[in-house]
Amino acid sequence: MDTEQLSKLIDRYLEASFTVNRRLSALTRDLLPDELTLDQSFALRYLRENGCTTSSELAEVFCVGKSSITAIVTRLSDKKLIERVPDEKDRRVTYLKATSEGERLTRQFDSRLEELLCQYLSHFTDDEAFGFIELYERLAAALVQARERSESEEG
Numbered sequence: 674m675d676t677e678q679l680s681k682l683i684d685r686y687l688e689a690s691f692t693v694n695r696r697l698s699a700l701t702r703d704l705l706p707d708e709l710t711l712d713q714s715f716a717l718r719y720l721r722e723n724g725c726t727t728s729s730e731l732a733e734v735f736c737v738g739k740s741s742i743t744a745i746v747t748r749l750s751d752k753k754l755i756e757r758v759p760d761e762k763d764r765r766v767t768y769l770k771a772t773s774e775g776e777r778l779t780r781q782f783d784s785r786l787e788e789l790l791c792q793y794l795s796h797f798t799d800d801e802a803f804g805f806i807e808l809y810e811r812l813a814a815a816l817v818q819a820r821e822r823s824e825s826e827e828g
Contacts, residue, residue, distance in 0.1 A: 698711065700789060701786065701789075704782060704785040704786055704789060705782060706778050706781065706782060708752055708754075708778070709754075709778060709782070710745075710748075712735075712745055713745055713748060713749055713754075714778075714779060714782055715735070716731055716735070716742075716745050716746070716749065717749060717754060717755065717771055717775045717776075717778065717779045718779045718782075718783070719731065719734060719735075720755060720769055720770060720771040720775070721771045721775070721776050721779050721780075724770070725758060725768035725769065725770045726768060726769055727766065727767070727768060727769065728742050728743060728746055728767075728769065731745075731746070731769070746769060749775065753772060753774060754771065754772055754774055754775035754778065755769050755770060755771055755772060755775055756769075756770050756772055757769060758770050
Protein backbone atom coordinates (compact mmCIF):
# COMPACT_ATOMS: atom_id res chain seq x y z
CA MET A 674 0.00 0.00 0.00
CA ASP A 675 1.43 3.38 -0.93
CA THR A 676 1.88 6.22 1.57
CA GLU A 677 -1.12 8.23 0.35
CA GLN A 678 -3.48 5.25 0.62
CA LEU A 679 -2.11 4.41 4.04
CA SER A 680 -2.60 8.00 5.20
CA LYS A 681 -6.23 8.00 4.01
CA LEU A 682 -6.83 4.65 5.67
CA ILE A 683 -5.42 5.93 8.95
CA ASP A 684 -7.60 9.04 8.76
CA ARG A 685 -10.68 6.87 8.20
CA TYR A 686 -9.69 4.62 11.09
CA LEU A 687 -9.15 7.58 13.44
CA GLU A 688 -12.47 9.17 12.52
CA ALA A 689 -14.43 5.92 12.89
CA SER A 690 -12.61 4.96 16.08
CA PHE A 691 -13.28 8.36 17.64
CA THR A 692 -16.98 8.20 16.81
CA VAL A 693 -17.44 4.60 17.94
CA ASN A 694 -15.49 5.08 21.18
CA ARG A 695 -17.22 8.34 22.14
CA ARG A 696 -20.74 7.18 21.32
CA LEU A 697 -20.37 3.72 22.83
CA SER A 698 -18.78 5.18 25.97
CA ALA A 699 -21.73 7.54 26.41
CA LEU A 700 -24.28 4.77 25.77
CA THR A 701 -22.40 2.38 28.03
CA ARG A 702 -22.25 4.86 30.92
CA ASP A 703 -26.04 5.11 30.76
CA LEU A 704 -26.30 1.34 31.30
CA LEU A 705 -24.06 1.24 34.36
CA PRO A 706 -25.48 0.61 37.80
CA ASP A 707 -25.45 3.89 39.74
CA GLU A 708 -22.70 2.72 42.06
CA LEU A 709 -20.16 2.01 39.29
CA THR A 710 -18.00 4.03 36.94
CA LEU A 711 -16.97 2.61 33.58
CA ASP A 712 -13.41 1.94 34.79
CA GLN A 713 -14.72 0.23 37.92
CA SER A 714 -17.03 -1.97 35.86
CA PHE A 715 -14.17 -2.99 33.54
CA ALA A 716 -11.95 -3.85 36.52
CA LEU A 717 -14.75 -5.83 38.17
CA ARG A 718 -15.49 -7.69 34.96
CA TYR A 719 -11.80 -8.55 34.58
CA LEU A 720 -11.75 -9.94 38.12
CA ARG A 721 -14.93 -11.92 37.51
CA GLU A 722 -13.54 -13.42 34.30
CA ASN A 723 -9.97 -14.04 35.49
CA GLY A 724 -10.36 -14.79 39.19
CA CYS A 725 -7.93 -13.50 41.78
CA THR A 726 -5.34 -11.07 40.49
CA THR A 727 -3.04 -8.39 41.86
CA SER A 728 -3.30 -4.63 41.54
CA SER A 729 -0.09 -4.68 39.50
CA GLU A 730 -1.63 -7.06 36.98
CA LEU A 731 -4.73 -4.87 36.70
CA ALA A 732 -2.56 -1.80 36.12
CA GLU A 733 -0.67 -3.63 33.37
CA VAL A 734 -3.81 -4.99 31.68
CA PHE A 735 -5.53 -1.58 31.71
CA CYS A 736 -2.34 0.30 30.75
CA VAL A 737 -2.57 2.69 33.70
CA GLY A 738 -0.39 3.56 36.65
CA LYS A 739 -0.61 1.73 39.94
CA SER A 740 -2.00 4.85 41.63
CA SER A 741 -4.98 4.87 39.24
CA ILE A 742 -5.69 1.21 39.94
CA THR A 743 -5.31 1.78 43.67
CA ALA A 744 -8.04 4.45 43.53
CA ILE A 745 -10.38 2.13 41.60
CA VAL A 746 -9.66 -0.81 43.90
CA THR A 747 -10.20 1.29 47.03
CA ARG A 748 -13.59 2.49 45.80
CA LEU A 749 -14.66 -1.03 44.83
CA SER A 750 -13.50 -2.36 48.18
CA ASP A 751 -15.34 0.41 50.06
CA LYS A 752 -18.50 -0.60 48.17
CA LYS A 753 -17.87 -4.25 49.10
CA LEU A 754 -17.70 -5.24 45.43
CA ILE A 755 -14.22 -6.72 45.71
CA GLU A 756 -12.27 -8.26 48.53
CA ARG A 757 -8.57 -8.31 49.24
CA VAL A 758 -7.18 -11.79 49.78
CA PRO A 759 -3.68 -12.13 51.28
CA ASP A 760 -1.39 -14.69 49.68
CA GLU A 761 -1.01 -17.66 52.03
CA LYS A 762 2.71 -18.04 51.35
CA ASP A 763 3.79 -14.42 50.91
CA ARG A 764 1.94 -11.91 53.09
CA ARG A 765 3.36 -9.03 51.02
CA VAL A 766 1.18 -10.13 48.10
CA THR A 767 -2.52 -9.31 48.11
CA TYR A 768 -4.95 -10.64 45.55
CA LEU A 769 -8.17 -8.98 44.50
CA LYS A 770 -11.36 -10.94 44.01
CA ALA A 771 -14.86 -9.88 42.98
CA THR A 772 -17.48 -10.47 45.67
CA SER A 773 -20.79 -12.12 44.81
CA GLU A 774 -22.38 -8.64 44.69
CA GLY A 775 -19.61 -7.43 42.37
CA GLU A 776 -20.19 -10.42 40.10
CA ARG A 777 -23.95 -9.81 40.15
CA LEU A 778 -23.52 -6.17 39.11
CA THR A 779 -21.17 -7.04 36.26
CA ARG A 780 -23.53 -9.72 34.98
CA GLN A 781 -26.39 -7.23 35.10
CA PHE A 782 -24.29 -4.69 33.20
CA ASP A 783 -23.12 -7.29 30.66
CA SER A 784 -26.73 -8.26 29.97
CA ARG A 785 -27.69 -4.64 29.33
CA LEU A 786 -24.61 -4.12 27.17
CA GLU A 787 -25.39 -7.22 25.13
CA GLU A 788 -28.88 -5.89 24.39
CA LEU A 789 -27.40 -2.57 23.28
CA LEU A 790 -24.72 -4.10 21.07
CA CYS A 791 -27.22 -6.49 19.46
CA GLN A 792 -29.06 -3.45 18.13
CA TYR A 793 -25.94 -2.31 16.29
CA LEU A 794 -24.63 -5.71 15.22
CA SER A 795 -28.02 -6.44 13.64
CA HIS A 796 -27.03 -3.96 10.91
CA PHE A 797 -24.52 -6.54 9.64
CA THR A 798 -24.89 -9.97 8.12
CA ASP A 799 -23.55 -12.86 10.19
CA ASP A 800 -20.50 -13.08 7.92
CA GLU A 801 -19.84 -9.35 8.24
CA ALA A 802 -20.18 -9.44 12.03
CA PHE A 803 -17.86 -12.44 12.39
CA GLY A 804 -15.40 -10.93 9.91
CA PHE A 805 -15.39 -7.64 11.78
CA ILE A 806 -14.76 -9.32 15.13
CA GLU A 807 -11.98 -11.48 13.69
CA LEU A 808 -10.23 -8.42 12.28
CA TYR A 809 -10.75 -6.48 15.50
CA GLU A 810 -9.27 -9.38 17.49
CA ARG A 811 -6.26 -9.44 15.15
CA LEU A 812 -5.75 -5.72 15.76
CA ALA A 813 -5.98 -6.33 19.53
CA ALA A 814 -3.46 -9.18 19.30
CA ALA A 815 -1.06 -7.05 17.24
CA LEU A 816 -1.25 -4.28 19.85
CA VAL A 817 -0.57 -6.74 22.68
CA GLN A 818 2.35 -8.30 20.80
CA ALA A 819 3.86 -4.89 20.05
CA ARG A 820 3.66 -3.96 23.74
CA GLU A 821 5.23 -7.27 24.78
CA ARG A 822 8.07 -6.83 22.27
CA SER A 823 8.64 -3.29 23.50
CA GLU A 824 8.74 -4.44 27.12
CA SER A 825 11.13 -7.31 26.34
CA GLU A 826 13.47 -4.93 24.50
CA GLU A 827 13.45 -2.56 27.48
CA GLY A 828 14.09 -5.34 30.01
